[in-house]
Amino acid sequence: MNKLIKPFLSSRFIKFAIIGGLNTLIHLAVYNLVLQIDNKIVLANTIAFIVASVFSYFANTKFTYNKNPEKTTFVLAMLTFIVKLGVSDALTYGFHKLILSINWQVKLLTKIIPIFVTIITLPLQFIVFNVIFKNKKGETSA
Numbered sequence: 001m002n003k004l005i006k007p008f009l010s011s012r013f014i015k016f017a018i019i020g021g022l023n024t025l026i027h028l029a030v031y032n033l034v035l036q037i038d039n040k041i042v043l044a045n046t047i048a049f050i051v052a053s054v055f056s057y058f059a060n061t062k063f064t065y066n067k068n069p070e071k072t073t074f075v076l077a078m079l080t081f082i083v084k085l086g087v088s089d090a091l092t093y094g095f096h097k098l099i100l101s102i103n104w105q106v107k108l109l110t111k112i113i114p115i116f117v118t119i120i121t122l123p124l125q126f127i128v129f130n131v132i133f134k135n136k137k138g139e140t141s142a
Helices: 002-009 011-037 041-064 071-102 106-111 113-132
Strands: none
Touching: 002 011, 002 113, 011 041, 011 106, 011 113, 041 071, 041 113, 071 106, 071 113, 106 113
16 A cells, blocks of 8 residues: 555655646646637647646756657657547536536536535546656656
8 A cells, every 4th residue: 555655645646736727727827728719628628638748748858857859758658649639528517517516506516616626637647647657777867
């Protein structure tokens, strides 16, 4: 159990989470902007996700893993983001339907759905990025 929890107590995870927080703010800004233009939840999430993912890759490469961007890590990260986009869109749609079915304050909660999605997906992405950014000795950089 300790081996499972230890990576989430590291300075690397703290950096990853801070970048994840900034990524979520970028995502929320773009998401809500697109919602103002076209009230399609999944479209707004997809566009915001793409913008935020590109930021996430470059910020994590530089600050979390202390590496330079490379074609291989970029492609692997984008493949990860494609899978994460599917999960993110499904969760966004599911949370939206849940909010509607419970008849909560839809307008407010719809605007913050990406926060709930991030809480679920951030730890999973951290695990995958640790694999992507392993160096030749099998360890991730500082």
